[in-house]
Amino acid sequence: MSATTAPPGYTAAPVLPDILPTPKERGRVMGFVNRHPTIVIGGVLVLTMVLIAIFAPLLWTQDPTALAPAKRTRPPSDLYWFGTDMLGRDVYSRVLYGSRVSLTVGFSVAFCAGLIGTTIGLISGFTRGIDAIMMRAMDGLMSIPQILLAIALMALTRASVQNVIIAISITESPRVCRLVRGVVLSLREQPYVEAAIASGTRVPVIIWKHILPNTLAPLMVQATFICASAMITEATLSFIGAGTPPIIPSWGNIMAEGRALWQVKPYIVFFPAIFLSITVLAVNLLGDGLRDALDPRLAKRL
Amino acid sequence: MLACVVRRILATIPVVLLVALFVFSLLYLAPGDPAAIIAGDQATPADVERIRASLGLDRPFVVRFFDWFWHVLSGDLGVSIFTNLPVTHMIAQRIEPTVSLMCLTLILSLSCAIPMGVIAAWKHGTWIDRLVMMTAVFGYSTPVFVVGYLLAYVFALYLDWLPVQGFTSITAGLAPFLRNLILPATALGLVYMALIARITRATMLDVLSQDYVRTAKAKGVGQRGILFVHALKNAAVPIVTIVGIGFAALIGGAVVTESVFAIPGLGRLTVDAILRRDYPVIQGVVLMFSFVYVLVNLGVDLLYTVFDPRIRY
Numbered sequence: 001m002s003a004t005t006a007p008p009g010y011t012a013a014p015v016l017p018d019i020l021p022t023p024k025e026r027g028r029v030m031g032f033v034n035r036h037p038t039i040v041i042g043g044v045l046v047l048t049m050v051l052i053a054i055f056a057p058l059l060w061t062q063d064p065t066a067l068a069p070a071k072r073t074r075p076p077s078d079l080y081w082f083g084t085d086m087l088g089r090d091v092y093s094r095v096l097y098g099s100r101v102s103l104t105v106g107f108s109v110a111f112c113a114g115l116i117g118t119t120i121g122l123i124s125g126f127t128r129g130i131d132a133i134m135m136r137a138m139d140g141l142m143s144i145p146q147i148l149l150a151i152a153l154m155a156l157t158r159a160s161v162q163n164v165i166i167a168i169s170i171t172e173s174p175r176v177c178r179l180v181r182g183v184v185l186s187l188r189e190q191p192y193v194e195a196a197i198a199s200g201t202r203v204p205v206i207i208w209k210h211i212l213p214n215t216l217a218p219l220m221v222q223a224t225f226i227c228a229s230a231m232i233t234e235a236t237l238s239f240i241g242a243g244t245p246p247i248i249p250s251w252g253n254i255m256a257e258g259r260a261l262w263q264v265k266p267y268i269v270f271f272p273a274i275f276l277s278i279t280v281l282a283v284n285l286l287g288d289g290l291r292d293a294l295d296p297r298l299a300k301r302l
Numbered sequence: 303m304l305a306c307v308v309r310r311i312l313a314t315i316p317v318v319l320l321v322a323l324f325v326f327s328l329l330y331l332a333p334g335d336p337a338a339i340i341a342g343d344q345a346t347p348a349d350v351e352r353i354r355a356s357l358g359l360d361r362p363f364v365v366r367f368f369d370w371f372w373h374v375l376s377g378d379l380g381v382s383i384f385t386n387l388p389v390t391h392m393i394a395q396r397i398e399p400t401v402s403l404m405c406l407t408l409i410l411s412l413s414c415a416i417p418m419g420v421i422a423a424w425k426h427g428t429w430i431d432r433l434v435m436m437t438a439v440f441g442y443s444t445p446v447f448v449v450g451y452l453l454a455y456v457f458a459l460y461l462d463w464l465p466v467q468g469f470t471s472i473t474a475g476l477a478p479f480l481r482n483l484i485l486p487a488t489a490l491g492l493v494y495m496a497l498i499a500r501i502t503r504a505t506m507l508d509v510l511s512q513d514y515v516r517t518a519k520a521k522g523v524g525q526r527g528i529l530f531v532h533a534l535k536n537a538a539v540p541i542v543t544i545v546g547i548g549f550a551a552l553i554g555g556a557v558v559t560e561s562v563f564a565i566p567g568l569g570r571l572t573v574d575a576i577l578r579r580d581y582p583v584i585q586g587v588v589l590m591f592s593f594v595y596v597l598v599n600l601g602v603d604l605l606y607t608v609f610d611p612r613i614r615y
Binding site: 140141147242 | 320333439448550
């Protein structure tokens with residue numbers, strides 16, 4: 001850059017650092033976007049939701065639990081962006097707070113169900129004696145419709161976010177268990193595993209080094225779908241009054257409270273509904289994209 | 303053939319027993335001591351013990367389970383804590399709206415989803431295909447109650463074509479019955495449609511690349527004949543499977559849909575029971591729905607042999 005002297009009264013613009021990606025980098029990024037549009041769209045949306053959840057205290061305009069009976073059921077305005085509910089609480093702030101509950105439940109359930117299911121699946125895939133019993137137990141669990149099982153489990157305990165996570169994890173783990181067991185059963189017949197067994201490798205080592213890495217790809221895809229399903233289940237449980245306790249604003253709770261008034265004040269129900277649907281859609285898109293990327297054989301079919 | 307069917311039916315018995323065991327444990331673990339509740343505030347510990355013995359609550363778990371299961375088999379699901387009515391009686395009162403809703407949903411979803419899936423597979427890669435697939439992703443990403451409120455808002459409140467909520471028995475005539483039920487059935491069916499349309503498309507794609515489809519084409523079978531006669535019948539097994547598995551979502555969704563549309567069915571009964579912590583009712587409904595689910599899947603397994611005679615148990 002040649003140093004041109006600035007006319008009097010002006011200062012030369014500072015040299016900008018080269019922050020734009022090089023054409024090569026840009027090409028790589030655009031290539032990824034073109035090949036896996038769903039991962040990018042889903043990922044960006046999920047990331048936005050996560051950021052909203054993390055920075056909710058900075059973003060909300062009112063205390064989400066503060067009651068203001070004088071200002072109840074206000075329509076959306078400059079002050080109350082999404083209006084207020086029947087107790088005068090700010091729906092916008094409550095919806096933002098609700099993202100924390102939904103995402104916490106979604107991610108925690110994906111992790112817990114993944115962990116429980118993988119452990120049981122690995123063990124029963126490798127030990128025939130336990131396998132028969134475990135699989136029958138899983139059949140039994142899976143024969144109870146998921147939401148009803150979650151409802152029944154929640155009926156046994158106090159309403160709390162932690163109990164919701166435990167209840168939904170129990171209902172989701174049989175699916176993971178079956179998936180992992182299936183992978184283990186097919187891998188166990190592979191020559192390299194047989195070779196490992198023949199050379200005297202101990203079973204935990206085989207599981208850890210040879211089996212587990214191969215289950216990770218399908219497991220990740222499954223975990224994404226479980227995350228989406230768990231968020232719907234949490235909202236459903238809260239909606240019918242068997243989920244998150246009413247003092248904690250969650251999307252299901254907000255809708256449950258708006259239910260009585262929804263014909264005259266539909267926005268109380270619709271704002272949390274939109275957030276919930278977009279979040280679940282984003283996670284599902286991410287899952288679809290991951291599955292296509294990790295298993296190209298299946299991608300052509302589904 | 304008959305032996306296969308009998309063997310398959312016998313194989314569901316352990317599953318039914320397991321489900322019953324899970325559901326029984328639920329009530330067994332439920333907080334609150336029934337004997338203490340019945341004895342009241344003034345009772346001495348000795349009174350509570352006496353009542354517990356007279357109810358048979360002091361017997362071991364296994365004995366109580368089989369005693370309870372025997373009662374269930376003879377149609378006795380216990381007595382509601384809240385209304386003191388037999389649970390079987392309460393279920394019988396509420397069963398009609400739920401069964402109507404589920405049947406209509408089933409008819410609606412199957413008649414929409416299968417053609418959608420077939421067309422998507424036929425027009426593979428075109429905008430129709432993409433539209434169907436996008437609708438499917440939206441379908442299973444949107445919770446039932448969100449769809450319910452949206453439909454009710456548009457068609458009942460805004461356009462004022464249909465009633466917002468409520469239920470009319472089919473005995474009052476088909477038109478009012480359908481008018482009340484069409485919105486809930488559509489809301490409930492969307493997830494189900496999405497599942498079925500996806501699997502239909504996927505299996506149809508598979509089947510359409512088979513040799514016998516090419517043969518059929520070569521001998522001059524029309525497009526419709528190929529799709530709906532040759533291909534669809536061979537794609538039936540996975541479709542029927544997902545119909546069976548998806549039935550769980552249908553049951554769970556019915557509970558929620560009934561709340562949205564104020565339908566006085568089993569879903570309302572469940573929600574009320576949760577709010578009142580009426581454990582015998584919760585237990586009864588969960589048990590009944592689970593049995594229905596097991597039976598549906600038994601039916602699906604038996605249908606396999608119809609669609610694909612090669613399948614043997």
